[in-house]
Amino acid sequence: MSSLADEAPGPAAAPAAPAPAPRSRRLWGVLQGIALTVGLVLLVGGFVLTAVEYRPSFVPTASMSPTIAAGDTVLVHPLGKAAVGRGDIVVFKDPQWGDETLVKRVIGVGGDTVVCCDPQGRITVNGVPVTEPYLADGLLTAQPSGSAGDAGGSLAGVAQQQLHQTFNAQVPAGRLFVLGDNRLGSLDSRVHLDQLAGSIPVDGVSGRVAATVWPFGHWRTASRTTAFDALPGPAAGQPGPLMPLIWAMLAGTAVIVLVSLTTPAAAVVRWARRRR
Structure with missing residues (x-):
């Protein structure tokens, strides 16, 4: 005859402790965290620096075509201490030209003599002919009279005539002579020659198009x-830091996407191994 002690159930077995994750899995998790942190720093840092360094500007006219089309939005890099140079595409405002913010290319700086044109229709600066590869094919500054529009319409009267006239402009110190790349449809220094040789003040330039x-x-x-x-x-001027910032943002995005995909990919691999 068995005793009650013999029949009493023994103490319940303690649940087994979960097996620690393999060391390789823990290391991979740490590497994932580091990679995600680096990706976020590149993406967010690049975006913030771009927002700080650059300002968007809308271009409503075709005066800079084909370089910049009507309706384009450009990023403008403030000049800071950098000097404006010949060939820069600048954003500026001059009360003598109206209240609008304009985009043109710098052709002459203070002290330059800008002349239209040599026998090939090229602008000369200080007697040196300038070949401008950014102009539309076959379009030079000296052209026969015709109709063109700064905003898609027709330039009428004296403004139209001034676009096709020859000129000899002496650029005063501290000022710039600017033209649009669309020489048949840009209201630029040529239509303001009676105002300080059509020049604009350097101080009116807010930045360079990047x-x-x-x-x-x-x-x-x-x-x-x-x-x-x-x-x-x-x-x-040399290009600003825009491209390095863009590459940083792209690299950050790629790192975040790739790391995010590794977790479900690893789960699928483990599931497939268990099924074998």
Whole structure:
């Protein structure tokens, strides 16, 4: 006959402690965290610096076509202490030209003599002919009379005539002579020659165009032109930090996406191994 002690159930077995994750899995988790942190720093840091360094500006007219089309949005890099050089595409405002913010290319700086034109229709600066590769094919500054529009319409009367006249402009110190790349449809220094040789003040320049960012199909950086490098004095500025910032943001995005995909991929691999 068994005793009650013999029949009493023994103490319940303690649940087994969960097996520690393999060391390789823990190491992989740490590496994932580091990679995600690096990706976020590149993405967020690049975006913040771009927002701080650049300002968007809308271009409503075709005066800078084909370099910048009507309706494009460009990013503008403030000049800071950098000097404006010949060939720079600048954003400026001059009360003598109206209240609008304008975008033109610098052709002459203070002290320059800008003349239209040599027998080939090229602008000369201080007697040196300038070949401008950014102009529309076959379009030079000297053209036969015709109709063109700064905003898609017709330029009428004296403004239209001034676009096709020859000129000899002496640029005063501290000022700039600017033209649009669309020489048949840009209201620029040529139509203000009676006001300080059509020049604008350097202080009126808010920045240099760094890139076209919208519409997306027009996206491109504003490459530095070498058209004026044969001339002594300030030439077009070097590109700003926009491209390194863009590459940083792209790299950060790629790292975040790739690391995010590794977790479900690893789960699928482990599931497949258990099924074997």
